[in-house]
Amino acid sequence: MLMVATGNKAVAAAVKDAKPSVVAAYPITPQSEVVEKIAEYVVSGEMQARYIPVESEHSAMTACIGASVTGVRTFTATSSHGLLYMHEMLHWAAGARLPIVMANINRSLGPGWNVWAEHTDAYSQRDSGWLQFFVADVQEAYDTTLMAFRIAENTGILLPVMVNLDGFLLSHIIQSLDTVDPGDYLPPMELPHAIDTANPAGYGTLTGPQDHFRFRWEIERAMRNAPAVIREAEDEFFKRFGRKYGPTDEYLCEDADVLILSLGTLGREAEVSVDILRKEGIKAGSMRVRWFRPFPELNFGDRELVVIDRGYSFGFGGVLADSIRSRYHDASIYSVIAGLGGQEVTYDDIAGFVRDRKMGEEFWFGVDA
Amino acid sequence: MSEIPKEEYIEKCTTACAGCTSSLALRYVLKAAGPDTVLVVPACCTSILQGAYPKTAFSVPVYNIAFAAAAACASGMSEAFLSMGKKTNVIVYAGDGGTVDIGIQALSGALERGTDFLYICYDNEAYGNTGMQRSGATPAGARTTTTPGGKTDAKKDLDRIIAAHNIPYQATATPAYPKDLYEKVKTALATPGPSFLHILIPCPPGWRISSDMSVTVGKMAVKTGSFVLWERKYGELTISSPSKTAMKRRAPLRDYLSVQGRFKGISDKAVNELEQAIEKNITQLTKEEAGEC
Numbered sequence: 001m002l003m004v005a006t007g008n009k010a011v012a013a014a015v016k017d018a019k020p021s022v023v024a025a026y027p028i029t030p031q032s033e034v035v036e037k038i039a040e041y042v043v044s045g046e047m048q049a050r051y052i053p054v055e056s057e058h059s060a061m062t063a064c065i066g067a068s069v070t071g072v073r074t075f076t077a078t079s080s081h082g083l084l085y086m087h088e089m090l091h092w093a094a095g096a097r098l099p100i101v102m103a104n105i106n107r108s109l110g111p112g113w114n115v116w117a118e119h120t121d122a123y124s125q126r127d128s129g130w131l132q133f134f135v136a137d138v139q140e141a142y143d144t145t146l147m148a149f150r151i152a153e154n155t156g157i158l159l160p161v162m163v164n165l166d167g168f169l170l171s172h173i174i175q176s177l178d179t180v181d182p183g184d185y186l187p188p189m190e191l192p193h194a195i196d197t198a199n200p201a202g203y204g205t206l207t208g209p210q211d212h213f214r215f216r217w218e219i220e221r222a223m224r225n226a227p228a229v230i231r232e233a234e235d236e237f238f239k240r241f242g243r244k245y246g247p248t249d250e251y252l253c254e255d256a257d258v259l260i261l262s263l264g265t266l267g268r269e270a271e272v273s274v275d276i277l278r279k280e281g282i283k284a285g286s287m288r289v290r291w292f293r294p295f296p297e298l299n300f301g302d303r304e305l306v307v308i309d310r311g312y313s314f315g316f317g318g319v320l321a322d323s324i325r326s327r328y329h330d331a332s333i334y335s336v337i338a339g340l341g342g343q344e345v346t347y348d349d350i351a352g353f354v355r356d357r358k359m360g361e362e363f364w365f366g367v368d369a
Numbered sequence: 370m371s372e373i374p375k376e377e378y379i380e381k382c383t384t385a386c387a388g389c390t391s392s393l394a395l396r397y398v399l400k401a402a403g404p405d406t407v408l409v410v411p412a413c414c415t416s417i418l419q420g421a422y423p424k425t426a427f428s429v430p431v432y433n434i435a436f437a438a439a440a441a442c443a444s445g446m447s448e449a450f451l452s453m454g455k456k457t458n459v460i461v462y463a464g465d466g467g468t469v470d471i472g473i474q475a476l477s478g479a480l481e482r483g484t485d486f487l488y489i490c491y492d493n494e495a496y497g498n499t500g501m502q503r504s505g506a507t508p509a510g511a512r513t514t515t516t517p518g519g520k521t522d523a524k525k526d527l528d529r530i531i532a533a534h535n536i537p538y539q540a541t542a543t544p545a546y547p548k549d550l551y552e553k554v555k556t557a558l559a560t561p562g563p564s565f566l567h568i569l570i571p572c573p574p575g576w577r578i579s580s581d582m583s584v585t586v587g588k589m590a591v592k593t594g595s596f597v598l599w600e601r602k603y604g605e606l607t608i609s610s611p612s613k614t615a616m617k618r619r620a621p622l623r624d625y626l627s628v629q630g631r632f633k634g635i636s637d638k639a640v641n642e643l644e645q646a647i648e649k650n651i652t653q654l655t656k657e658e659a660g661e662c
């Protein structure tokens with residue numbers, strides 16, 4: 001069905017179409033519209049889910065855990081401080097191998113209070129065992145949320161999935177949206193370790209070092225299975241619904257001498273920058289990274305990389321830049337830190353990063369002299 | 370009154386301390402609940418005494434969850450069972466720390482939302498799992514590892530906090546009176562919506578009593594009025610018969626305190642304050658039962 005929607009409403013529509021049994025959520029700017037819309041769907045009967053309006057994000061994630069372990073499909077959404085308030089339970093969800101899907105509307109962290117886009121919230125949950133995707137437009141937010149359920153619930157994965165949308169820049173912009181009927185693209189969820197009172201067992205009991213270590217390895221093994229499973233989900237999505245996705249979204253990369261790497265909406269701006277730069281004779285390309293965990297295999301050849309991070313690991317470096325540097329030791333990187341707290345970064349600014357690039361250095365946009 | 374069933378849902382070899390009345394209470398809880406039950410257990414003694422992976426000492430599924438999270442987990446589980454049309458009992462079995470301290474927000478939320486579950490706080494009046502530190506439920510005057518001079522603050526009034534949520538069923542119990550406990554679990558599970566049970570758990574290492582004394586000390590708690598047994602159904606309070614009997618001639622509080630090592634060296638002032646708190650609590654409960662408040 002063709003319509004127009006915000007990024008938030010696109011996520012809510014995808015959740016409705018995925019037909020979860022339980023949604024537990026707590027509002028936070030700029031995510032609130034997602035949970036309000038879902039609440040409306042439930043009240044109007046468009047969605048059959050049980051909606052649990054919990055008293056905190058810690059409880060939102062925990063209620064999803066309690067529901068998911070009975071073997072039903074669950075969803076929640078959050079942002080920023082909400083995500084960090086869930087932190088303990090994010091590790092729990094992954095450790096318990098529960099295919100919970102969550103939309104995270106990327107926002108900065110206080111102090112001071114700032115409600116605008118930043119990736120620090122998602123970055124800070126990088127090592128929690130969640131799969132993470134970053135999306136750049138309304139249609140992709142919808143499509144990726146649908147795919148997230150299929151990927152999370154694949155029995156070779158059984159890990160939770162986070163879909164990241166830039167606060168306001170995507171959560172609140174209106175674009176056209178084409179919804180689908182997922183049909184058997186989303187088969188009923190089958191959790192092999194669902195609670196069964198006819199077959200009692202202990203879940204998350206005291207566990208010795210050997211077993212614990214093995215369980216962590218199994219999480220990593222699922223992460224290593226994930227690229228094939230995600231590709232299959234994306235290919236099947238393309239076959240059925242005609243929209244193509246992959247680990248990256250590439251624009252004029254093939255013959256490029258310099259690649260702009262980024263996450264989320266910055267990647268869309270970068271495409272315009274590429275057009276500008278090409279007119280000036282600079283052979284640039286944009287490689288927007290969609291999969292953040294598992295981190296994809298990338299092929300740069302010997303091209304220069306301008307990596308833009310909307311977040312930072314203090315005392316270390318830009319997180320995307322460092323992920324690339326640690327995988328590809330020979331990569332020639334100009335690391336740009338830009339857009340924190342919703343700082344405006346235009347395509348002209350991005351073109352400027354490429355023109356003025358100083359390989360091997362780090363540049364804080366708007367702060368560095 | 371029905372007979373307590375013979376079926377056991379806790380195997381003999383748990384890793385509980387000798388004389389643990391929490392495992393005793395849980396034994397009756399599960400007898401009353403039966404096999405179509407899921408226990409939700411936050412970090413506490415129970416998460417230890419059920420045994421280590423891959424074994425379990427309980428013959429109902431036990432879902433272990435983080436310390437602050439028990440009631441929220443049960444909320445999700447209960448709603449999921451509802452979505453499937455199942456009637457499975459969802460019972461939280463949480464310590465006093467996981468209830469009156471870190472877990473109180475999630476508990477309050479679940480009660481307010483009308484979650485269909487039974488929340489049981491087994492109250493050993495300290496953090497047993499981590500080595501007997503004080504909790505909000507530790508009584509004034511009791512020595513714990515973090516109140517080595519005796520706790521200076523009073524026990525948090527959990528029951529009145531719960532009562533303020535106006536839930537359909539609420540009761541107090543102790544395994545020293547197993548029939549009373551058993552019947553209360555039955556009633557709680559038969560009542561739709563949230564139910565709450567506060568069980569007093571004399572704990573040999575925490576209370577510094579010998580392990581053969583824990584049931585006796587539980588009786589003394591009731592006989593001295595330190596712990597009053599009652600139930601409140603849809604707002605109507607009834608004081609339970611062991612406490613009714615005890616109130617006719619209360620046993621001296623000193624008897625209860627002096628058998629417990631944790632009250633060693635308690636000041637007369639602190640004992641007086643405990644006495645006054647008991648008086649006040651009994652007066653309030655009696656008035657409420659008579660419909661005078």
Ligand SMILES: Cc1ncc(C[n+]2csc(CCOP(=O)(O)OP(=O)(O)O)c2C)c(N)n1
Binds near residue numbers: 414497
């Ligand atoms: C967030 C968090 N903080 C601290 C702990 C450590 N911890 C585990 S159990 C426990 C005390 C439990 O006390 P209580 O709820 O009274 O139950 P009991 O151990 O007495 O059965 C503590 C402090 C934890 N697991 N999680």
Ligand code: SF4
Binds near residue numbers: 386390498
């Ligand atoms: S510390 Fe107390 S409550 Fe915990 S297992 Fe031992 S006796 Fe039972």
